[in-house]
Amino acid sequence: MARYGMAIDTKLCVGCMDCVVACKTENNVPEGYNRDWITEEAFGKFPNINLEIRSERCNHCENAPCVSSCPTGASHYHDIGGVVLVEYNECIGCKACIASCPYDARFIHPDGYADKCTFCIHRVEEGKDPACVSVCPTNCMIFGDLDDPNSEISKQLNSRKHHSLKPVAGTNPKIFYLT
């Protein structure tokens, strides 16, 4: 069984938002909403500054509070790769998941259901990379199977320093930032 995750090289990322735009067109994300976004964090005092730029989205957590807080079971772990998904037809739009997500990754779609990044499972099932990964002009995102020691993502995570977001929340996020 695959366990899908993403590693994003912050040394290469330029924060251009192409990943955000590509997600929007690929997935018809409505005007005013986005499934992924860019965070820039600057440390230090001018001119000695460190800047980390991150492309962020749902972390497809292994211990996902959105799944455990969902009263209908609409939020669930997909059979393939442990991707966290919402079954739109079962979602009642109660926002429990939105309140519980430490990453603010979810929003209520104008059609009334909770929506967020799907890891482009429709593409992944066709053997393609997610839209954001395949558009990135700096090629800084790697999508793949964390359980396969030979996957590019595993190799990168084994050989480079990395961190994930809010590890203390205990969610076991599957998006990693290479630094």
Next chain:
Amino acid sequence: MELSRRRFLQISSATVTGLAAVTSLSSITKGAKKIEEKTGKPAKGIQKIPTYCDLCFWKCSAVAYLKDGELWKIEGHTNDPLSNGRLCPRGTGGVGAHYDKDRLKTPLIRKSERGEEKWVSVTWTEALDYIADKMEKIKIEYGPESMALFSHGVGGTFLKHMIKAFGSPNETAPSFAQCRGPRETGFELTFGDIVGSPERTDIENTKCMVLIGSHLGENMHNTQVQEFAKANKKGATFIVVDPRFSTAASKAKYYLPIKPGTDIALLLAWMNVIVNENLYDKDYVEKYGFGFEQFAYEIKDYTPEWAYPRTGIDPKVIRETAYEMAKHKPATIVHPGRRTTWYGDDSQRSRAIALLNALLGSWGRKGGFFMPTKLSIPSYPYPEYPKPERGRVDNPDERFPFAKGELLANGIREATITGNPYPVKGWIIYATNLLQAIPNQEETIKAIQNLDLMVVVDVVPSEIAGWADVVLPESVYLERYDELNISPFKEGFVSIRQPVVDEPSHQKPNWWIAKELGKRLGLKKYFPWNDIEDYLDTRLKSVGLSLERLKKEGVVKAPKQPIYFEDGVQPNFWTPSGKIEFYSLQLKEKGFDPVPKFTEPESPPPGYFRLLMGRAPVHTFAKTQSNPILKDMMEENSVWINNDIAMRYGLKSGDYIKLKNTDGVVSNKVKVKATERIRPDSVYMVHGFGQRSKMLKSTYLKGASDAQLTTKYKLDPLMGGTAMNVNFVTFEREA
């Protein structure tokens, strides 16, 4: 000296014929309606149609996707040397251009004072008859030279043709004198050739790149950003010189927070170290250089210690970075930048950059500057243009002796105001928002008041459209054919733009507009083709290709050719000496410094800050702000203010303020971004916002316009470009 005559290795067309098909794209029928007409059935499933992007001038090839006949998304074309299968964020958001609610729908004729934006919708026949009639009157009363065309981008091709056939030499684009011009002049004076577009920087193979004010990553020239990341991955050293800690600065080993306007001092000091310590490429300089001894003498006093009080850069850092550049030579690029109209000494700064590259031997070398190749496709066999009786209007008495290539948009504006050397009475403006592009909006409006005819052709009602007599709605790139793209690059290629969907209302493509105007102006013989398919097929067939093939494949590449001296490209320098001119006699002859010299920039008056501007990755100029997808990425700009200054003024991020310049011009309200990432003496804004066209509803008065605050500009004495980073602003609380 002839500017802008680039010499390429022209690959003969014969070599491309018979190349294997590059992609198998499924359909060449465009749009749902067409499919229904053909098959009688509604379109179903996915169709892919190749075309090239128009969100900026880079012209990446792409593949547009239709889902059940509706425009869905657009991706990079994998066989395209510019995009390598990945578009930049603007290109990816290109589908938004088709869906933009603010698009112009019908031709409009003004019904009250200019600039009041009151219109009557008219038919194409009415609009074109009106324009042709006015153009004829101008021709009779003032001569054909009194019509001028400002255009930007490949779409201007057919209107340029029309205006030349009409008999006017006055055709220009603000992309020269407001943008790349100084750089091209500085490089041409030194190497006898321009940098060109796409830039001939071999970033992918560089081991060390110096970016001076150039903010790759925010400036999204697709291939350059891709190569920047590749070089980064391979461990190249980056040296970033910028008053603002740019995204690129965050990737750099050395960040030099230079005092604005002092780049020449830094460049001179770098060259001083490299020459004095014998770190330059001696063989290269000996073989190809002219006037090196005099040059070395001229720069002998400009030590890092001399540069320190001027630039604020530690002499130790100047030395270390010079060593770093020398260590990696010739695979070192001192990047020439793109918009180089900054402080008024811009051609000389660009020349200093060229000279530093020459010392490092990087021109013509791998990891430095490659020698572009280009597929050669003959132009359409038109009859010869009439010879204008009067020459170009923009540079009377050769006031700017090195303004020899493209015309100065500001020069045409000035002639329109003064009537000197002769009156300009008609402007056609294609796809460029002149109010945002040329500094000092008041002068532009003053010039407009002298016109008998002002026409704007565009896809959305830009600010300048508000001042037109006639506005013509153009199809967006996804709905039209255009000229072929045969840009010079690392490999020769040709790519096509073709319609993917139908126009939503009465918009028309530029080639049709030009042909229809030509017909009315008695220029029929200059438009011998029936339509653009006929035109494109004629050009392509002349080299053994065809429209049918291009429509299917999108891009056809030529076989690779050598692009470096070391691979056999013959070094040629089209300067008067035939060599790289370290010392320029032609500059000396015209009374300019033969080797660049430093002049102290003005300091901001107390309580004022230098206004700097740049690009965001999700917008192009002032063109894309109403695109619904890109608007969602960035709806307004903000003003970057150093934290300490913000604190002193009691400002915090998210506050709205207004900016006031030293001429008393006050901007629209703009959000504060208090940050460590900028010098305390400067503020920064992304260009293109704060637009005041009421028809542009979705972006009306969103953010502030740096162009509005750019009332002052300095003219480059060599080539007449307009330097814009010479304005100072202070803060006003939002009332």
